[in-house]
Amino acid sequence: MPRAPFQILVVPFRRSGDQFEFAVLRREDMNVWQAVAGGGEDTETPAQAAQREAGEELGLNRPAPLYPLQTTASVPARFFADRTHWPAGTYVIPEHSFAVDLTGVDAVISHEHTALQWLGYDAALDVLRFDSNRTALGELHERLLAADLPEPVK
Numbered sequence: 388m389p390r391a392p393f394q395i396l397v398v399p400f401r402r403s404g405d406q407f408e409f410a411v412l413r414r415e416d417m418n419v420w421q422a423v424a425g426g427g428e429d430t431e432t433p434a435q436a437a438q439r440e441a442g443e444e445l446g447l448n449r450p451a452p453l454y455p456l457q458t459t460a461s462v463p464a465r466f467f468a469d470r471t472h473w474p475a476g477t478y479v480i481p482e483h484s485f486a487v488d489l490t491g492v493d494a495v496i497s498h499e500h501t502a503l504q505w506l507g508y509d510a511a512l513d514v515l516r517f518d519s520n521r522t523a524l525g526e527l528h529e530r531l532l533a534a535d536l537p538e539p540v541k
Contacts, residue, residue, distance in 0.1 A: 389472035391427030394462050394482040395437040396519060397453070398422045398527050399445060401490040401505070407531050409511040409524060410489065412444065412500040419516035422523065423487075426467070433483035434540040441487045445503075446495030451487050452539040458484040458526050460519035484523040485540070486530075 399410035399422065411420045425440035427433065438453055460482040464470045470477060496503045506514070508528045515521050530536050 389429070390467060390469035391429065391431060391436070392464070392470075392473040392477055392480045393427050393433055393436075394424065394460075394480055395427070395433050395440055396422050396424050396458075396460075396482055396484045396523055397437050397441045398456075398484070398486045398520070398523050399441070399489050399494065400486055400527060400531065401488070401492075406507070407528070408505040408507060409527075410445075410494060410503055410505055411511050411514055412496060413502040415499055415501050417516075418501075420514040421516055422520050424482075426469075434485070437483070437485040437487075438540070441485075444497045444499060445487075445489070446497065447489075447492065449492075451489055451492050454486045454488070454536050454539055456484040456486055456523055456526050456530075456537075458519070458523040460484075460522070482519055484519070484526070486523075486527045486536070 423441050423444045427436035461479040464477050
């Protein structure tokens with residue numbers, strides 16, 4: 388089944404008292420720190436792909452609350468082998484961002500990653516490699532401080 392022409396990003400967080408921590412994962416293939424990332428399969432919506440990718444990459448044995456974020460980015464289509472299946476003229480694809488609340492949930496990384504670490508906002512911001520990850524993290528941090536998370540995805 389070909390990959391859908393969009394990317395998702397999921398920033399894992401957890402509450403620790405009145406503080407927040409954010410999970411960053413080290414990619415096995417690139418040795419960089421990032422949030423959960425992946426693409427849609429077949430006819431999945433971005434929210435469905437985000438739920439699936441979070442479950443796969445974090446080893447979740449049950450769904451966790453998933454929140455849509457406003458952050459979007461564009462990724463060059465040339466980075467994806469499946470682009471040959473996409474409509475002609477697809478040069479960039481959108482990256483849709485989400486947050487997943489892992490408070491009280493154990494995460495176990497998949498084979499796609501070599502490490503996971505829980506960090507405060509500043510430390511997570513420092514290690515994330517990609518601008519889109521830093522932007523989504525910043526939005527999530529501001530929302531958490533303002534107690535302004537959107538309704539979770541159903």
